[in-house]
Amino acid sequence: MSTFTSRTNIVTGNHEWVFVDDEQFDYQQELARSAFADMLHDHERNVQYEKAIIKTIDTLSKTLNRIHVLDIGTGTGLLSMMAARALMKTTCSSRITAVEVFQPMAKIAKKCIEKNGYHDRIRVIDKRSTELDLETDLQGDQINMIVAEVFDTELIGEGALRTFSEACKHLTIDNDNLRIVPSRAIIYIQLVESPFLQEFHTLKNLSKDEKRIRIPLDCRHLAGDTIFDLNANEIRDRLRPLSKPIPVFHFNFKSVDDRNNFTEEKILENIQCESDGQIDAFVMWWNLDMDEDGEIQLGTIPSWCYDDKDKAQHIQWREHWIHGIYYPQKPKAVKANEHVNLYSFHDEYSLYFDVGSSPFPPRSFTPAFLSRSAMSGFNNDQRRQKYVEGLQKSFSNSSIHRCLYIGDGLLLPLLVLEMYPQIELIILESSNVHLVQTLKAILENSSSQLSYRLIPTFEKDHVDLEKIDMILSEPFFTKSILPWDNLHFYYLLHQQTQPLNMKLFPQKARIRCIALEFDHLHKIRSPVQQCCQLDLSPFDEQILEASLNVDAIVEPQSLFEYSSKKPTLSPIIDLIEIDFRKNYQDKLEKNHFDIPITADGICNGIAFWIDYQLEEDLWLTTGIETENDSWATYSKQGVHLLLKPLKMRAGMKLSINAGFDFHQGQFLFDTLS
Structure with missing residues (x-):
């Protein structure tokens, strides 16, 4: 029996089905990716x-x-x-x-x-x-x-x-x-102020005065209203609680209310706000009474809610149960001691919350057109500033009059139109029809003085590349999973027969890596061996076999959600540099690298990402922001978790092979030690 599996083809930019001659593949894939x-x-x-x-x-x-x-x-x-x-x-x-x-x-x-x-x-x-x-x-x-x-x-x-x-x-x-x-459960939420969490939910205007680009209200929540799963303990310094924990729903598992298909709706009145601020989001968690007396407890309470500081510091790390982030239909400014009403709803599988005054507007279940990380990419001030600096340098040359934009990102074309209304911008329509509709809605709501047009294809009757002074991209494509999947931009460039004589933005890319000692992330792939004095080795053997058979050697992770030891075990290493102007054709390049270890520790993972050169000496990263030594929130990174973590000392080297197959559009990697 044979089956197929899906992967992103960065040459075509599409998901494709890959033939796998293994009747157990689908089961093995589910096993390998499970959270057991x-x-x-x-x-x-x-x-x-x-x-x-x-x-x-x-x-x-x-x-x-x-x-x-x-x-x-x-x-x-x-x-x-x-x-x-x-x-x-x-x-x-x-x-x-x-x-x-x-x-x-x-x-x-x-x-x-x-x-x-x-x-x-x-x-x-x-x-x-x-x-x-x-x-x-x-x-x-x-x-x-x-x-x-x-x-x-x-x-x-x-x-x-x-x-x-x-x-x-x-x-x-x-x-x-x-x-x-367990016997019973309680779901809690807490009102929090967090501009950081809002970055994952609401598109911010490009300027305070909305001089040219104006984003309509119905285009602001492109990640939808579904839960944002997040380990809130890792962003404790980026949110501020505005209320005490609020018990919202109570469940007795012996007498679950199945009326109205397990739905429940309520308004909790007079919720007191503890301080001035703006309700940007709700953090949700739950707690279980494991026995009928409620003596034995188990839950996902955030670290800041513990009175015992020592317990808060040693809170159980887990990936299978984290915290749910929900958003009000509109952020609400509040004063200390002000009372607000909380609307709460659940159906059989999901939750919904809003805050304000009764009557509440109808529940809004907006579908997701963009990922949370893509929303953060549009809003992130540091990323925006890099693009502003790059555009200012690029357009300092007055010979640039007509530009072509390629990609699914909304930020860069809107920035160009906001900053340089005299430039004619041609936008290649995304394959994501929802993004095309959104972009059109934003542009139609903006200044009538903007000079732009959308084209469906590269064909000459739509655009003459010989008359294009500059091609721009973020690069970002909604079908991308790993950081280098966005190199689809490179392949679109070299599908054209005309020489690339125009200016390119970005000009180059480089794939980089660093050796890390994760505090906890490696556990998702670690063998269990014994659990509560019970031998689970048959599970380890089956999972390991499934993972070796079907898992990619590098997987996507949002590393800002996972702590690792400081300092890092190694410096950042450059593996591959790609000049977008060059055509690498069917080149396959794979080289040996020794990663120098600069700190003692246990190497259990290697992180990979891609940087883009916007202008000379101006690079935009999708990995570590060197300015504040933190991981970019607007892109997932690639992670290789070592099957056998290595004890390392400063002065040692970690040997790897890495490269790129330009014909297949595949990043190549394996460890040697």
């Missing part, structure tokens, strides 16, 4: 679940002769094995049914359960819990204990409400004798 390993590295999660399981079984065993545990979404079988271990200490007869809809994971669960000697106590069924039949699947043996970890960043995004509701209705004994781990 990250969950299993979550020590706090595992410990609190086991504490609650032991306590619940101990409580039930005092009144019941038989305990039947249902483990929903068993994964590796970890929670089922915890239950089996606890049940062995009771005199009750017992049975454990573990369900896992993802068949490759169900097979792994069976192997882990057998490895630990619990195969005669746990039955694994590979189907959804909502599809279980009491008679045929459970032989009429009703459940009196449910264990489930079916939560995501929003708590309910994986269908937790229906999962618990259906199990309680159709598979269990009466609720008085039923126990669920």
